[in-house]
Amino acid sequence: xxxxxxxxxxxxxxxxxxxxxxxxxxxxxxxxxxxxxxxxxxxxxxxxxxxxxxxxxxxxxxxxxxxxxxxxxxxxxxxxxxxxxxxxxxxxxxxxxxxxxxxxxxxxxxxxxxx
Amino acid sequence: xxxxxxxxxxxxxxxxxxxxxxxxxxxxxxxxxxxxxxxxxxxxxxxxxxxxxxxxxxxxxxxxxxxxxxxxxxxxxxxxxxxxxxxxxxxxxxxxxxxxxxxxxxxxxxxxx
Numbered sequence: 591x592x593x594x595x596x597x598x599x600x601x602x603x604x605x606x607x608x609x610x611x612x613x614x615x616x617x618x619x620x621x622x623x624x625x626x627x628x629x630x631x632x633x634x635x636x637x638x639x640x641x642x643x644x645x646x647x648x649x650x651x652x653x654x655x656x657x658x659x660x661x662x663x664x665x666x667x668x669x670x671x672x673x674x675x676x677x678x679x680x681x682x683x684x685x686x687x688x689x690x691x692x693x694x695x696x697x698x699x700x701x702x703x704x705x
Numbered sequence: 706x707x708x709x710x711x712x713x714x715x716x717x718x719x720x721x722x723x724x725x726x727x728x729x730x731x732x733x734x735x736x737x738x739x740x741x742x743x744x745x746x747x748x749x750x751x752x753x754x755x756x757x758x759x760x761x762x763x764x765x766x767x768x769x770x771x772x773x774x775x776x777x778x779x780x781x782x783x784x785x786x787x788x789x790x791x792x793x794x795x796x797x798x799x800x801x802x803x804x805x806x807x808x809x810x811x812x813x814x815x816x817x818x
Contacts (some may be wrong), residue, residue, distance in 0.1 A: 621804070625806075631811055634808070635807070638805055639803075645803040648805075678746060680748065684804060686804045691753060693736075693738065693750065693753040694738065694793075694806055696750075698746070698747055699748070701746070
């Protein structure tokens with residue numbers, strides 16, 4: 591059983607297109623995240639969602655929009671794709687809360703290539 | 706934001722050698738995790754270690770939170786240990802329901818047979 595899964599694993603598309611990446615977790619966690627890993631391998635938080643509500647939106651262009659239909663799913667929609675959006679996108683989840691172990695678990699990543 | 710620095714940036718080892726990777730962070734943290742990103746890009750949880758010492762097989766980790774550093778020790782390295790090792794920290798100032806991780810720049814380890 592995969593704890594955090596993402597689809598697709600690879601996504602190749604043209605500039606200007608709109609695309610979505612899906613994420614699902616079966617860990618029963620309340621919080622999910624999207625991270626971006628750039629070409630230099632640097633990982634940075636994009637969004638945090640807790641119980642279907644956006645908690646933190648780091649400095650991310652509004653072409654990126656997270657959507658959470660339920661607490662087990664967090665999808666990432668990207669409009670008007672640009673060359674600079676090419677990266678690996680990771681979904682993660684955790685169960686935060688006082689007295690709880692905040693360990694985050696990551697999905698396998700989606701490699702997005704914009705041509 | 707909090708700064709996370711890892712050293713060395715690159716490391717080449719002969720199979721069977723031991724190594725120590727270091728993670729320094731600029732402020733007090735609530736939690737710290739070590740990850741291994743394998744050559745296929747997958748991020749694998751190694752340790753959840755806000756403080757103290759843990760061991761898992763050939764790997765062990767120590768976090769000294771008061772001195773703002775963590776160490777990852779790899780013994781008897783194998784070629785399958787190759788990849789990038791990341792340290793990531795969480796700093797909660799105001800509880801929001803999320804605990805964002807701030808990643809270091811990683812240590813790229815290559816183990817040669």
